[in-house]
Amino acid sequence: MTETAKPMIECQELHKYYGDYHALRGIDLTIREGEFFSLLGPSGCGKTTLLRTIAGFEDISSGAVLIDAKRMEDVPANKRPTNMVFQSYAIFPHLTVAENVAFGLRRDSRSRDEKARLVDEALGMVGLKGYGGRAAHALSGGQRQRVALARALILKPKVLLLDEPLSALDRKMREQMQVELIKLQRQVGITFVLVTHDQEEALVMSDRIAVMFEGEIAQLDGPEALYARPANRRVADFIGVMNFLPAEVLGDTADGGARVRVAGLGEVELPASQISQANADDAGTTVGFRPETMTLIGAGQTHNQVHETEATIDEVVYYGDMTYYDLRLDGADGEGKTSRPVRISMRNVFGRDVQDVGSRTRVAWSPGSLVLFR
Numbered sequence: 001m002t003e004t005a006k007p008m009i010e011c012q013e014l015h016k017y018y019g020d021y022h023a024l025r026g027i028d029l030t031i032r033e034g035e036f037f038s039l040l041g042p043s044g045c046g047k048t049t050l051l052r053t054i055a056g057f058e059d060i061s062s063g064a065v066l067i068d069a070k071r072m073e074d075v076p077a078n079k080r081p082t083n084m085v086f087q088s089y090a091i092f093p094h095l096t097v098a099e100n101v102a103f104g105l106r107r108d109s110r111s112r113d114e115k116a117r118l119v120d121e122a123l124g125m126v127g128l129k130g131y132g133g134r135a136a137h138a139l140s141g142g143q144r145q146r147v148a149l150a151r152a153l154i155l156k157p158k159v160l161l162l163d164e165p166l167s168a169l170d171r172k173m174r175e176q177m178q179v180e181l182i183k184l185q186r187q188v189g190i191t192f193v194l195v196t197h198d199q200e201e202a203l204v205m206s207d208r209i210a211v212m213f214e215g216e217i218a219q220l221d222g223p224e225a226l227y228a229r230p231a232n233r234r235v236a237d238f239i240g241v242m243n244f245l246p247a248e249v250l251g252d253t254a255d256g257g258a259r260v261r262v263a264g265l266g267e268v269e270l271p272a273s274q275i276s277q278a279n280a281d282d283a284g285t286t287v288g289f290r291p292e293t294m295t296l297i298g299a300g301q302t303h304n305q306v307h308e309t310e311a312t313i314d315e316v317v318y319y320g321d322m323t324y325y326d327l328r329l330d331g332a333d334g335e336g337k338t339s340r341p342v343r344i345s346m347r348n349v350f351g352r353d354v355q356d357v358g359s360r361t362r363v364a365w366s367p368g369s370l371v372l373f374r
C-alpha cells in the first residue's frame with residue numbers, strides 16, 4: 001500500500017438517521033486501494049453503521065458512497081464489489097468446511113471442477129489446506145473464523161469488510177489471528193476495512209485508523225501518529241494511556257510553538273508539532289505524556305533525559321515484563337488542588353529493582369514526549 005494508491009472507498013458528507021437519531025454526522029473519508037483500514041471507537045459511535053452503509057445493508061440519508069469511483073446509491077449489497085465477515089461467523093455446522101466455503105460461490109455459474117479448485121485455493125489462503133472434508137461443527141473458533149474468511153474471499157472482492165471478526169475469540173487466539181489477518185491482507189492485496197472497539201487491535205493491524213465518537217471522525221491517521229500526536233484529549237484517552245497535568249501557556253515562540261508552565265514539571269518550550277490542534281474542552285489547558293516516555297531513576301543511577309523531577313510512589317502494579325508506577329510529582333499540587341497521580345511504565349530488565357509504595361524517587365523526562373492540549 002502506498003500513499004499514492006488510488007481511492008477505493010469514498011464517503012462524501014455522509015449522514016445517516018435512524019428516525020430522529022443522527023447516527024452518522026457528515027463522514028468524509030477516503031480509503032485507498034490495498035489499505036488495511038480500521039474504524040475504531042466506543043460502543044454506539046456509529047462504526048458498524050458506517051461499515052453497513054459501505055456494504056449496502058443500510059441506506060444513507062444524504063451524501064454519497066463511491067466504491068472504485070462508482071456511486072453506489074442504486075447498487076444493492078449483493079452487486080457491490082464488497083464482501084463482509086461478521087463476528088458470528090455464520091458457519092453452517094451440518095456442512096463440511098468445503099461446502100461452507102463453496103457457499104460463497106452459490107450464485108456462480110462455474111463448473112464443479114472449477115469451483116472445487118477455487119475452494120481449495122481459498123482454504124490454502126487461510127491456512128486450512130486439506131481441511132475441506134471436515135465437519136464444520138468440529139472446528140475451533142479460530143478455524144471457523146478462517147472458514148468464514150475463505151468464504152468471503154473466494155470470489156476476490158475488491159473490498160473485504162470485517163465487523164469485529166475476532167471479538168468472539170480468546171486472547172491468545174485473537175492475537176494469533178491478528179497476525180494472520182495482516183499476512184493474509186498483504187498476500188491478497190485486497191482493501192480491508194475493519195470495525196473494532198479494541199484500540200490495541202487497531203494499532204497492531206492497520207495502515208490507517210479513523211477514530212470515531214458520536215457519528216463523527218475525531219482523527220484519521222496512521223497508528224504511530226495517532227498514538228504520539230492524538231488530536232484531542234478524548235482520542236488520547238481512548239488510545240492507550242495518557243497522563244495529563246494542568247498547564248498554563250506563558251507565551252508563543254517564534255516558530256509557532258509555546259512556552260508552557262506544567263504542574264510538577266516546571267517551564268518548558270514545546271514546538272508547534274507537539275501542540276494538539278484540539279478543540280477546547282472543559283478540562284482547560286493540559287499537557288499529556290505516555291507512561292513509557294518517563295523513566296524512574298534509582299539511587300546512584302544516571303540517565304540521558306533532559307530533565308529530572310522528584311516524586312512519591314503511590315502504587316506499584318507488577319505485570320512480569322513491566323511494572324506500572326503511579327506517582328505524585330512534587331509540585332503538581334497547588335492552589336488547593338490535588339492532581340491525579342501519573343502513571344509511568346518501566347520494563348523489568350535484568351538487574352532493575354522494583355521500587356516500593358511510599359518511597360521517594362527521581363523521574364527523568366524530556367520535553368519531546370509532551371503534548372500540549374490548549
Ligand SMILES: Nc1ncnc2c1ncn2[C@@H]1O[C@H](COP(=O)(O)OP(=O)(O)OP(=O)(O)O)[C@@H](O)[C@H]1O
Pocket residue numbers: 018021023041042043044045046047048049050197
Ligand atoms: N437499526 C437501528 N435503528 C435505530 N438505531 C440504531 C440502529 N442501528 C444502530 N442504531 C443506533 O445508532 C448508533 C450507532 O450504532 P452502531 O451499531 O453503528 O454503533 P457501533 O459503534 O458499531 O457500536 P457497537 O460496537 O456497540 O456495535 C447507536 O446508538 C445505535 O443504538
